[in-house]
Amino acid sequence: MPVSDTYLPDPQFFGLGPEFADPVEAAAFPMQRLIWRDQRAAASVGLENLTDAEWVAHFGRFETLPNMAQPPLAMRYHGHQFRTYNPQLGDGRGFLFGQLRDQAGRLLDLGTKGSGQTPWSRQGDGRLTLKGGVREVLAARMLEAQGVNTSKALSLIETGENLIRSDEPSPTRSAVLVRLQHSHVRFGTFQRHAFLDAPERLSALVDHCVAVYYPHLQDLEGPARAAGLVREVALATADMVAGWMAAGFVHGVLNTDNMNVTGESFDYGPWRFLPVADGNFTAAYFDQTGLYAYGRQPEAGLWNLKQLAGALTPIGELESLTEAVRAYPPAFALAQQAALLRRLGLQFATEAEDNRNMLDAMFAFMARSGVSWDGFFHDWFGGLASETRAKAGPRATFYQGDDFLAWFTWLDRFQSERRERLKHPYFQAAEPVSLVIEEVEALWAKIAEDDDWSGFHQKLADITSLREALA
Template sequence: MPVSSAYRPDPRFFDLGPEFGDPVQAADFPMTVLRLRNDRAAAGVGLETLTDAEWLEHFGCFRPLPGQPGPIAMRYHGHQFRVYNPDIGDGRGFLAAQLREVPQAAPLREGGVRGTASPRLLDLGTKGSGQTPWSRHADGRLTLKGGVREALAAAMLESLDVPTCRILSLIETGEDLERHDEPSPTRSAVMVRLSHSHVRFGTFQRAAYFSRTDQIETLIEHARSLYHPQVAPGDAVGFMSAVVQASARLTAKWIAAGFVHGVLNTDNLNVTGESFDYGPWRFLPHYEPGFTAAYFDHQGLYAFARQPEAVFWNLTQLAGCLKPVVGEAGGEAGVAALTEALNGFGPAYIRELRAAFLARLGVKSLGEAADQRLLDCTLALAREQKEALRWEPIFFDWFGGFSSAARALGGPRRKSYQGETFDAFRFALMEHEPDRPERLEHPMFAAAEPEEMLIDEVESLWSAIDRDDDWGPLKDKLARLEAAGQAWDF
């Protein structure tokens, strides 16, 4: 059986018509060798029953899955480092399919109860699948190293409870690629990500660029009904508010995870607040507000601590696209309401940042003042001890709050846990009760070091593949990250 009985195709974006995407064909690759197959993610959409041969047919040669019309390259524009580019779109990828999440795989809702709403609509999007009308003069390909790096970024973020796409498949394709920013020729791959929407801010920007308010209205209703159904039909302001809140939550979780996306252009942010498209990403080695991920980000526009600013700027561009629709329906009062929804980002971000830090430290909320004090003290400790104390171990050592005092103070970083700044952190932590302290019984917390994702390890994992075609270290790392996610159990 090619797909399981739980498989539910629902290709909704395809119904929007030719003004939103172009039918395309995947490249005819010289070979297809399966390198990574994420069966846990596949089971969430009823694809785990595919044989390896069927997997290669669907995700290497891109024979459409049952009930899917065939791939389309999505149309969008975007600000790239705040310079508007009307000549982009899906240039080396496409939307291959849309399908419903298996209900049992749906994330837990508030209070640990699975939602009763319809299962989420998920996308299968590709990278490296060949040229499209939007490729310009590029080859439409993905390096194998780039695919490996995306798999690592997504797995690390998922383990830390950051809203992220998941890498479903990575297939080596047998071409030698020339790249100016890595040793060439280099190996090629095609990747498939499982993501909660590829409707980007830039999708709206394209419609606005051509003054197509009808298309903007279509996109609002499409995204509202599928991704923010709590918003009433026709409520563009409510839709904007929902995107703002989701984006604030995502940004706060990036910061708590010590993650730097690297390229926060408007075509790399979507309406569901789930991150995707990991190019020059990094995780912080230690607290450094100006830490950048992209070697070409010379001005530090998307540096670690500037990510909230970048996301807000991008949300401002989205609000500008919605303004004609809102103004036509509600006049000046409607535009004022849209501005208010946009300006809700700051308070939402601070609220979500407190919640994200509490979750990372494994403690319960004690109220706004005490939670903010713990956030401030954690950052102060990270700042003061940045030469000796890496970002991730702070949360690992003190997970569960003061229940971990003996573990932290007897561990390899004990010398960093002293002095006035640490005392303030300790007192702030002691105020908060542990949240489900039984999680500390997981074997991960008996180790001296947490799972991290620093650049030296990334390069080492790639080197084993590049030098010896040894995929064992990468697969072991991915398995450890899955176990870490189970240990954190956010």
């Protein structure tokens, strides 16, 4: 098998013990049809030279990768789902297939979705719909292009089964997805062992996370180490949620089992991207109260961090854990400013107040005008350097009136960040790449009706163009 010299298996989680996961086997699928492989992500862990046949063997039939003798593990965890505690969770349709070091030495997990039933499947079939896999590939690539911390959709393989789902026209096609991310240790992983009154396992999990993800904390011991871990997770979570807010991304199900210790976007479900600025916009039809609406995502991140800290009280000190969580609000505020300015292609203003005032005026204009979220950031990337382009484009009629001027007058205090990026062909186009729901449904309709993947591949090419333009 032609793995490259950078291929370096390192099964860290597999040594934690049987109380953290269950060995499982992958389902035997009637078909394996390769739909997508992320060559950039594969190259980061030495898998880029696999032939398509080898790829399907390892990520469709789950034949063991070289020097990975461990069986796949379905991880155990609990979680708050819409703020109700559920002790019946765990990997119900996926497993940890292996762990590898990337070229920077950071650990990455190979995690599956739709790979078959596990002890935690409950009444589920352990499968993933092809549509769900397509949606995850698109969302992960879009967030990655915009610099948001996210898992990578490494592989998508159609598996030839007909699935029945209440939220999709059925029967619908099946698939198995493999994601690459730094950790599958969730907030709910800690909650499980706190619920089971197992402080020794909580300590082992903290030690594992510090050793693998935050080694600079290794000089800390006991309660100080637990608090140090919570603080690092709070900072990583703040950065991730800030990235979502700038991208206009609405995750949809911000339960504690869907947030991990490295602050990566994952467990993509009913996600959506904003069509226009709307703090009350929700992604999930079942989110009746708007708990996880766009504008409430920062609050959800904080609430979940409090649950993580609460789970660690058996081995920590309440005061220091609480103080660790307090790092989140100021970190989020600064990270959100940075993410929004990055999306606008602008440097921070000299005066700190100007950053907040400009962004407040921007949100007010966008909310009142109804201008396209993606369109606005496309038009005004680079600030005043794009004035002529924006006012000659398809959204020119939005860029007038008092609300617009209240924002526009701030721009002379901001310098473009690498103005030469405006020469990229992406910014010469009138329209940006977008994943608003209508576009996602349109490209899926072509796949479902005619097995026409042209729209999917074109969308991925457009997202790549965005990533290259922002690089």
